[in-house]
Amino acid sequence: LAATFSPMVTIPPELRSAVVKITVNSTPCSVTCGLGLKVEELCEITPAGERRNCSLQRSLCLTTWICGLQHVSVPAGRPLHLSCFVENNLDFGNQTYGYTWRWAPGLITTNDLLFEPLQNPLPALSLAPATEANAGTYRCDVQVRETFRLIKRIYFGLKVIPGNLVDLNFKKSLSWKQKLFGNLVVWSARNGSQEGKEHFWENEGSLKALLGMGSGLLGGVVVSLVLCC
Incomplete structure (x- = not known):
């Protein structure tokens, strides 16, 4: 077998004394899912490996965009408010967010094939009042409008309890x-x-x-x- 050798790389003298600025420490993301914030410590690193001129800065972070399933129960006739709002942070540009709602009628599921669209472009969904026909799973997707990047998806499994199913008055239920x-x-x-x-x-x-x-x-x-x- 013939051995091949890569040519030696010559580092220019001006790069040997270059100082780079890198992240040396960081806090965890402020949220466990969806778009959040973290604080990073940036330092200049000399060719000798020394740190200098360190500073702190905030930056956006995304651990995962899947926020899982939240179970929600409400008595029939009561108002209900579901929200997947993401706050705009003007420190990181003028990006805006779009909201898309879907639901699976009568099912508690995360199977995306079972969802149908809902005409609601707002970050919140209101049911006033909630009825038994509203039971099911609601899915909210949040995207960056400028790039169509998906940054959050959350499911709400809604159970609507009929008013005549159970009497929650403790004293009335006693013998x-x-x-x-x-x-x-x-x-x-x-x-x-x-x-x-x-x-x-x-x-x-x-x-x-x-x-x-x-x-x-x-x-x-x-x-x-x-x-x-």
């Missing part, structure tokens, strides 16, 4: 025994003070519960006496 027990706990926590006793007996639910228990017990005794005699 009379649970209400009685709760009132007894409150009364006991007040160390049997006169104020606590008055509060307990003034509670209409507690009074009705005790009267019901007393009536039932008295009725049972009467029936037992009749049967015995």
